[in-house]
Amino acid sequence: MMAEEKIDILEGAIKIELKAGRKCSFCTCGHSKKIPYCDDSHKKINEEQGTSYKPFKIIPEKDCTLCVSSSNWPNQKNKSL
Numbered sequence: 506m507m508a509e510e511k512i513d514i515l516e517g518a519i520k521i522e523l524k525a526g527r528k529c530s531f532c533t534c535g536h537s538k539k540i541p542y543c544d545d546s547h548k549k550i551n552e553e554q555g556t557s558y559k560p561f562k563i564i565p566e567k568d569c570t571l572c573v574s575s576s577n578w579p580n581q582k583n584k585s586l
């Protein structure tokens with residue numbers, strides 16, 4: 506299956522433009538005020554709830570467009586991938 510086919514089944518995915526060499530940190534905990542990006546809210550959540558959330562980080566080699574989604578984000582539900 507090609508990547509573009511997978512994008513089609515992401516419900517509520519957020520499309521973002523990324524620049525080559527620029528690090529981007531995505532929220533995995535669902536508590537960021539800047540979803541899809543991490544704002545370090547996971548640190549407080551981890552302390553309070555004993556979880557170990559960490560952001561997902563990428564540094565693209567080329568300018569690119571991504572469609573991102575997480576079932577932990579508000580109003581986001583992944584269909585079966």
Ligand code: FES
Nearest residue numbers: 532533534543546
């Ligand atoms: S705020 Fe959610 S992972 Fe950082």
